Amino acid sequence: MVAILLFVGAILFASSMIFMHSGTAKVVWVTVGLVLTLGSIVLIILNYNQYLGMKQVTTTTTVPLTSSSPKQKQVLLYRQLGTKNERVYLYRTNPLDKTMKRTNPATGKVIVKHGARYNRVVIKKTYRVYRNEEYRLLFSAGVPNHQFISQTWQFNLQSGWLVKPV
Template sequence: MMILVMAVLAVFTFYAFIFVKNQIAREVLGFTGVLLLLGAVGLTTLNFNAHWGMKKVTTTQTKNIYSAAPDQLPVKLLITQEIGTKADDYVMVYRDNANDKQAKAHFVPNKSDMNQLIHTIARYEFKAVNQATVTTETTRWRFDSDLSRWLFGFTGIDGSLVKKEHLVTLPKQGWQAMTAKEAQAMQAQMAAKMAH
């Protein structure tokens, strides 16, 4: 709607400066149109650059997760692969449901969605809890009023991602986090022990 407002103000300003005969009326209407047009452009710029008329809305979702290791193993595993070297960001392998036959990778970066790639992080921690969980906290820009939505709805930034954080919380007792290579080595050791 703001584009239509700016177009109307531009036509109004043009009309005031060109077609109004009375000099005082021309200057008052013309400069009023210029000021209103500059205000509309300024508000649109503020909306694009500083998210004026918007607020951050955060949603949180927590669900249980289950070991990536087979049920026969005495220890429960979270298999991790760090993304980068100092990012504290991981791809993690676990099962979503206790009866899933295979564990699957989670938080694999989507290279085709640059906004999500930049603003998403996944990490893990050990705490004194009984059940392993993953908590996803998503923060998005939302219009803070119906007026803002009406004026700036054309921008397409409503719902744009600010940040998305996945936190896997593991019990201190009975769980381990390790890389895929470490998990394979552990399985080989367990198989060798069982063979003897």
């Protein structure tokens, strides 16, 4: 919608500058076209840079955690990436499932806490959504609705659990 307002403002500004005769009507229409054009440009820039009309929404999922290795009990495995503290944690939420789930250090962070009562992983995903339908309609051609921001994995482990490299 804001792109349509930009187009209408530019056409109104250009056509009134070219085709209208001098007078107060020309000044009014040129001003209206210029205000529409510049206002639309400012709204587009604010939407891309400051996420105008959007709010952050966080969803939390808590699932039980089982040992990453079927041979060893009470172990959480990770793979080291490079020389930094970037690790990919491998975890299971179902002991019968043969595939392991992975964390992604590029899209989020991992917190490991020991001494919990139950073994579980808390996954928090943060998204940007439009505040209301009017903002979504205004900026529908800009930033998409339900845009992913980040993710956090919090591993709550009982005492006695080991965190080991693969």
